[in-house]
Amino acid sequence: MRKRPGPDRITSILREVQADLEAGLNINQACRKAGIASTTYYRGKALQEDPASTEQLRISELEAEVGRLKLLVAELALDRRMLQEALKKKP
Numbered sequence: 001m002r003k004r005p006g007p008d009r010i011t012s013i014l015r016e017v018q019a020d021l022e023a024g025l026n027i028n029q030a031c032r033k034a035g036i037a038s039t040t041y042y043r044g045k046a047l048q049e050d051p052a053s054t055e056q057l058r059i060s061e062l063e064a065e066v067g068r069l070k071l072l073v074a075e076l077a078l079d080r081r082m083l084q085e086a087l088k089k090k091p
Helices: 007-022 027-034 038-049 051-089
Strands: none
């Protein structure tokens, strides 16, 4: 299964396609040269033009990262507590 390109990669692809369009290629030729479908180009372009959706994507990514970090902190706190209890029991 292919991974979706990140926002940086999408931006660079859109720049490549835009440069090809300015050079005189049509949409289908420019997209074929970049290795994407024309619908992918239009979807990426719409996301770039609508900053609210890109902000929402970024917020959801950050929320997922916060969730992962909270789990990590909880595990580390539990490990610390277990080690402290083990040290207290040791004579």
